[in-house]
Amino acid sequence: MEKYKVAIQGWQGANHDIAARAYFNGGEVEIEPCLTFYELFDKVGNDQNGLLGMVAIENTLVGSLLSNYTLLKNSGLSVLGEHKLRIRHQLMALPGQTIADIKEVHSHPMALAQCEQFFREYPHIRLIESEDTALSAKLIQEGKIKGVAAIASSLAAKLYNLEIIAKDIETNKHNYTRFLVVGKPNQSEFSKMLEQNLINKSSIVFSVPHEEGSLSKVLTILAFYRINLSKIQSLPIVGQEWQYLMYIDIDFNDYQRYLQSLDAIRPLCEQLSVLGEYRAADTLYVTNGDAVVKKADVEN
Amino acid sequence: MEKYKVAIQGWQGANHDIAARAYFNGGEVEIEPCLTFYELFDKVGNDQNGLLGMVAIENTLVGSLLSNYTLLKNSGLSVLGEHKLRIRHQLMALPGQTIADIKEVHSHPMALAQCEQFFREYPHIRLIESEDTALSAKLIQEGKIKGVAAIASSLAAKLYNLEIIAKDIETNKHNYTRFLVVGKPNQSEFSKMLEQNLINKSSIVFSVPHEEGSLSKVLTILAFYRINLSKIQSLPIVGQEWQYLMYIDIDFNDYQRYLQSLDAIRPLCEQLSVLGEYRAADTLYVTNGDAVVKKADVEN
Incomplete structure (x- = not known):
């Protein structure tokens, strides 16, 4: 292994x-x-x-x-x-308690916010922000703290021997x-x-000159090479006000063709660099010994 | 007025x-x-x-x-x-104090973080997070609190009668x-x-079908119409995993041409909407009575 x-x-x-x-x-x-x-x-x-x-x-x-x-x-x-x-968010506490026993819930602010609707039914519970979901679970276990629950994952419940008292309490399932x-x-x-033809995605970053249509030209060339954009994000360049670095995720089937497309856009970009070339998650296969086996598309 | x-x-x-x-x-x-x-x-x-x-x-x-x-x-x-x-960030307190008198500084977490370097020289000062820069200044004035300073703007110092004891303390000037x-x-x-030909910028939002080159096609048409992209931002569509809304800022000189370009991209976009048409800040003119006078490019 x-x-x-x-x-x-x-x-x-x-x-x-x-x-x-x-x-x-x-x-x-x-x-x-x-x-x-x-x-x-x-x-x-x-x-x-x-x-x-x-x-x-x-x-x-x-x-x-x-x-x-x-x-x-x-x-x-x-x-x-x-x-x-x-x-997914689980509400967990030391074993043998029910939600009526819980006075406080500790978790990361993002997890608390994502479960807000669930707690509207329990106005007696105070929500306390912590550094990390799993750490909140760990601290309850280590301190043997009763009356306090954590919002964390099923894995955290298992690792820290806590009991899940309410399952999948996140408001939005998307x-x-x-x-x-x-x-x-x-x-x-x-x-x-x-070799196994598994590379089909790349993350690149570049900036373009401050000229009319400069970004369009780059994206058009990628389209001519049948390279698909799956995501585009602009981030300001510190020290060059209102100019941006473009972070782009691209999908492709033909690795050679992808390399050619990079060569084609390089003269039109400034500071082009490849952040990584890898296998897209939706199409991920994992090697299991010698064989290549398909992996679930997205965890459920 | x-x-x-x-x-x-x-x-x-x-x-x-x-x-x-x-x-x-x-x-x-x-x-x-x-x-x-x-x-x-x-x-x-x-x-x-x-x-x-x-x-x-x-x-x-x-x-x-x-x-x-x-x-x-x-x-x-x-x-x-x-x-x-x-x-710009100013350090301010009730009049008559120097930085040696200050034990605590209150401000918004972002302002505290942006002045971190300045406070390295003053390890005796505790940095306390608050809700708002100006509110921290206001509370010092209202409570007549000595020994506490706020990080806020020159305007806040003026409004709340505080004295600036250290000027422009932000680490990064960009x-x-x-x-x-x-x-x-x-x-x-x-x-x-x-009528005065002042509209030269627009913010639009749309999504594109999940097909190869769909975004490139839209941007290419804008380029053909000589419409310049000044910013592009993708944000996920909740409930449609890994599909995005594209928020785009565009610059143009000819308003009619800009309207034509929108008509040209509309059939290739889903949910295209115009968030606003306005005058770009860098080129902003303000009306002063009847005359139109140029405004400073960027405040300094």
């Missing part, structure tokens, strides 16, 4: 942990918790032993995590893969997060994927 | 207030403070007396305020103008925010601007 050491933002049992285990489906995953995304990129960048990172990049309810685009670009690390995860696997480029792994 | 009632997020003296006064340069501005952007859009939407709103939409250090795009789209309000403001003026479309004002 292959072993992976993966840095995540948050504690064991957080959604980043679930995403890492799901991505490396079948492999043994050791989690390295980080307090911030900044710390994560720093650790992975300075590691010499193949440490990878799992980084949320967009959520279907709140949009892109813009600061992670900037951290990724500045880190010099590569995108090696992606994973899409349906986000809650998905897309994660990127980041690390130093692994050439041998990349060559293997390329 | 013309009078404007403008809802802002924050208190009198906040950066939104400065932006409103600068935009309505020469007019009398009455500020309506709101706790949140949600409250602001709600108030302006329900008002029957010409209330306008001033809304930050992007900052050169942190990028777009994505949630404000969604609030704007859902509000049904129009973008009537824009203003770009250089953000800190600009772009604000949108929002309100119900004022047809007579719009016609006047159109």
Whole structure:
């Protein structure tokens, strides 16, 4: 069984942990918790032993995590893969309690906000913001704290021996997060994927001259090469007011054709760089020993 | 002198207030403070007396305020103008004190973060997060609180009779925010601007079918019509995973040509709507009685 050491933002049992285990489906995953995304990129960048990172990049309810685009670009690390995860929230506490026993619920502000509707029926419960979903679960277990519940994942309930007292309490079920696997480029792994024709997505970043139609020209060339844009995001360039870096995700079937399209747009771009070439999550296959087996499209 | 009632997020003296006064340069501005952007859009939407709103939409250090795009789209309000403001932070306290007297500094978390470097030299000072920059200044004045300073604007110092004890303490000077003026479309004002050939920018939003090259086609048509893209932002459509609404700012010289270009892209877009047609800030002229006078490009 292959072993992976993966840095995540948050504690064991957080959604980043679930995403890492799901991505490396079948492999043994050791989690390295980080307090911030900044710390994560720093650790992975300075590691010499193949440490990878799992980084949320967009959520279907709140949009892109813009600061992670900037951290990724500045880190010099590569995108090696992606994973899409349906986000579910569970209410958990020390075993033997019911919701009537709960006076306080601790969790990350985002998780609290996403379960707001559920708690309208329980006005006696105080909602308290914490640093991390899984950490809130961990602290309840460590302190043997009764009367307090956490909002976290099923994995966190399992890891910290808590009982789920209300299941799937998120208000909006259309809650998905897309994660990127980041690390130093692994050439041998990349060559293997390329050989097996598995590379079909790329994340690139560039800026265009401040001229009429300059972005359109670049996108038109990509279209002529039958390269599809799946996402486009502009972020301001610090120090050059109202000029932007364009972060673009592109899909393709023919890797050679994709390389040719990059050559074709390069003269029209400034600072073009490839953040990573990888297999799109929706079409992800994982190697299981020698065979290649299809993976579930999106976790449910 | 013309009078404007403008809802802002924050208190009198906040950066939104400065932006409103600068935009309505020469007019009398009455500020309506709101706790949140949600409250602001709600108030302006329900008002029957010409209330306008001033809304930050992007900052050169942190990028777009994505949630404000969604609030704007859902509000049904129009973008009537824009203003770009250089953000400066001042340290202020009750008169007669020096920085050695200050034990605590209160301000909005973003302002505290943007002045972090300055405070490294003063490890005895505790930084305390508050709801609003200007509100922190106001509370010091109202409570006559010594030993506590606020980070806020020069305008806040003036409004709340505080003394600036350290000037321009922001770490990064490339800190600009772009604000949108929002309100119900004022047809007579719009016609006047159109007649004077002042309309040269538009913000539109649309989605494109999930097909190869669909976005490129739309942007190519805009380029053929000599319509320039100044900004592009994609935001996920809730309930349609990994499909996006495209928010695009476009510049043009010929209003008729711009209308023709919209007609040309409409059949290729889904849910195309115009968020507003207005005068770009960099080229902003203001009417001063009968004459039209040029306004400073970007406030300094």
